[in-house]
Amino acid sequence: MHSDLLISQSDGRPLYLQIMEQIKQRIAVGDWARGQEIPSIRQLAVSLQVSVITVKRAYLELEREGVIATQHGKGSIVASDPALSSRLYDEELAEHLDHVARLGELLGLSKNELASRLHEATVRFAERRTMKETL
Amino acid sequence: MKDLTVHFEGVSKRYPHFDLDSIDLELPTGSIMGFIGANGAGKSTTIRILMGLVHQDKGQVNVLGHSMPADQAAAKFDIGFVSEDMRLYGAATLRWHMEFVRSIYPLWDQLYAEKLLHRFDLKPQQKIKGLSHGQRVKAALLLALARRPRLLVLDEPTTGLDPVARHEVLGELMAVLADEERTILFSSHNTQDVEQISDQITFIDRGKILDSYDKETFLDRWRRLRLVLPESIALPHLPGVIDVGGSSRLPVLTTNRFEPAMLSVCQDLGATVQAVDSMTLEEIFVTSVQYRRETLAV
Amino acid sequence: MNYSMIRRLILKDWYLQRWIIAASVLGGIVALGIVCLGGQAAFMVGLILLLTALIAVGAQLAIATMVNERKEQTLSFVMSLPISYADYTSAKILGTVLIFMVPWMLLVLGTLALFAVPHGIPHGLLPFTAIMAIEILVNTCLMIAVALVTESQGWTVAAIMVGNIAINLVGYYVAHLPGIAKGMGGSSVMWSSTASTALLIEFATIAALLCLTFFFQSRKRDFL
Structure with missing residues (x-):
């Protein structure tokens, strides 16, 4: 087994x-x-x-x-639930965001600073993906 | 009614320097109980009473429907027992022991025994006196497992085993539980073994049972809260909190009756809850032993 | 009582002690051989050797099957089997006595054979020999009783020494009893009432020792 x-x-x-x-x-x-x-x-x-x-x-x-x-x-x-996988990711995202919020507070970041950091991360991720695709 | 394989009711035993004090114990059929205690806490005495090898002064002991110690011969027909201090006959081979045990138990499973020989890396023609400690424990365990007992009672089975042997032994114990009619009680001072494979957990200290629950309840009830307290606010005594550590500004509370409402109580006091940590069984065990000893000392 | 388990436990001890039994029988046969050489000196040496072989095997059995069972922690293995403590006691007493009787019987028969051959032992010694043969059995029962009840090496060694001295004293005392001494040198058997009484006392002692052992064992509450 x-x-x-x-x-x-x-x-x-x-x-x-x-x-x-x-x-x-x-x-x-x-x-x-x-x-x-x-x-x-x-x-x-x-x-x-x-x-x-x-x-x-x-x-x-x-x-x-x-x-x-x-x-x-x-x-x-x-279960035969169609929304299953997206919901799973949704939960995971919520968990990670909580974590981000906690770390932000520890570092003393404001809400806006945190939001812009998140924005930067999405940009970085997109860049990396296009790089991989061109390769 | 629950189907209990082992049932102790108010069992006491008095020794000159040690008392086992009204032990109550329930082990449901099909589950595995980890019995945790420091050396000398009363684990072995309890297990010997269970086996009928020591007669209790007071209380009822029922094992597999047999009253102990009176019906021990019948009960032991269905029990596989291995204790850390058990030795086999040094001058005889493992094969001889296998034949001896096989002649006694009709349910002996020779195929399984051969499989265990291989899995435990034991040589049946070897004399017991030539075996290492780990091999001896595994040999005794093989003799207990291959008779396919309904109840396995193991007193410190993993003590002194190397990591590989420990893993093999725990694996075999879990394999036993694939059959839901079979039950295991094992004592250990290694909380990690117990935490991983036990359904039921019982703490014993100085001859008394401290706690006995199913494992998930156990782990759920214990939490460590790390708070940040504003200056000038002192933390009052909160119900369910058995230990307050850390500093006055950064207190760490340990509770054995955790519930989410506790967090709002802290927040209402003006504290920030920094983290709610779950605890390992080892931390829980050490904390409850210390707590019990302190409250007794007061 | 669980007779099939008692039988298995006895066979187990027989298997584990088989070399000791073989060695004692061999020693006894050598002793009897020496007696066959003839002459007063050979007779004495052979007799002492024979006694030593039997006392030694009895002592060894008591230590190995009872004291060592606890000392070497095989007792918890035995008690994990489907037996009660009464079964264990019965198996030990019955087993050790029976196992001891194997070399004892062989050597007693060997000795009797020496009475039968022409120019062997004078027949007048037969009553004395019988009393001493049973005395060895008494001695072994004493060692078994002490070993099983105390499970201690020290006490068992003490019992071995007491038994050993007792054999010598009994031998000396019996040999000087008028009812025995009179016929000892003769060439025919003189069976006196003194000899019968001595045998009776010995059998009673064996029965008492074994009963006492059962009694003390049944009072034990903790076996490990």
Whole structure:
């Protein structure tokens, strides 16, 4: 039984969050297709060597978010929600923006300064992309 | 009603220099419990009572539906037990031990035993006295695992193992749990092992159970809040906060009853909440032992 | 009682002690060979060797199967098996006595054979020999009892020494009892009531020792 997920002891976040995030990524990039059956809680726990209760919690949260659906007695499948991947990215963006806001405050940046820094970053990203494409 | 594999009710045992004090313990079938305590906290005594090897002075012990210690012979038929201080016969080979154990347990799985020999890198024709500590532990574990017991009781199974052997052992424990009828209790002072694979966590210190919950509840209830406090405001005592560290302007609160409402309470006091850190099991364990010892000392 | 487990535990000890048993039987046969050489000196040397071999194997069994089980921490392995402590006690007592009786029986039979051959041991010595053979059994039971109840090397060594001295004293005392001494030099067996009483006392001692061992074992509450 191989799930390809990898959790890290040195990652400060709780294990269930790491599992949730990796499953979301798996789905976002299309490794796990919509409607596809995913490993059972016990299977995933055994292959990750993580306690059953931790995986169960990750699945419950994913279910609440509508990322996966659990059929009673049958196991879990990836939800057939079309907006899934964009919503996943949306969540990730919100998380990163929170982080940016916190760092901005630590550095004593004003709202406008922060906004212009974000603008600069988007410009840099676009430049790099065109460079890659011309190459 | 929950299906309990192990159930302790008010179990006490008195020794001249140590008391085990009304232990209550519930281990649901199909789960794995990490039993954490410092050396001499009472882990081994509790486990010996569970196995019927030490008779409790008071209280009820029920294991797999058998009352202990009276029904220990029947109960041990379904228990695989390995303790750190357990030794096999030095003059005999591992193969002889395998045959001996196999002759006792009808559920012995020879195929699985051979697989474990390979996975643990053990040579069956080797005499036990020639094995290293890690190999001995793995040999004892092999003998316990291959009989396919409904309950595995492991007293400090990972102590003294090198990282590779530890990983192998933990992997086998998890593999056991693929079958949801089987249950594991293992004691350790290595909180990292426990944190990763346990469903249930129990802390014991000085013969008393400090806490016993499922792991997620455990980790959720403990938080460290890092605050920034304006000058001239002193932090009052907040319910659920068991430790205040840091400086007066930058206090760090540790709570074992965290809930989001706590943050608004801090903000209402005029404090800025800089961060809410989750804690590792090790930090939680050390803090709760210290807290308990301090409150007892007062 | 779990008889099949008791049987397995006994066979386990038999397997682990098989070389000791073999060595003692070999030593005993050499001793009997020396007796066969004839002459007063060879008779004495052979007898002492024979006694030594039997006392040594009894002591070794008590130490190896009981004291070492705890000292070398194999006790927790044994007690993890589906047995009660009463099963363990029964297996140890029964097992050690039975295992000891293998070399004991062989060497007693060997000695009896020496009575049977022409120009062998004078037949008058038969009652004394029987009493001493059973005395060795008493001695072994004492070592087993002390080893199992105390599980301590020190106490067991003390019991070995006491038993050893007891054998010599009993030998001296019995040999000088009028009912025994009278017939000792003769060429026919003189079975006196003194000899029967001595045997009876020995068997009673064995029974008492084993019962006491069970009693003390049943009072233990902590086995590890």
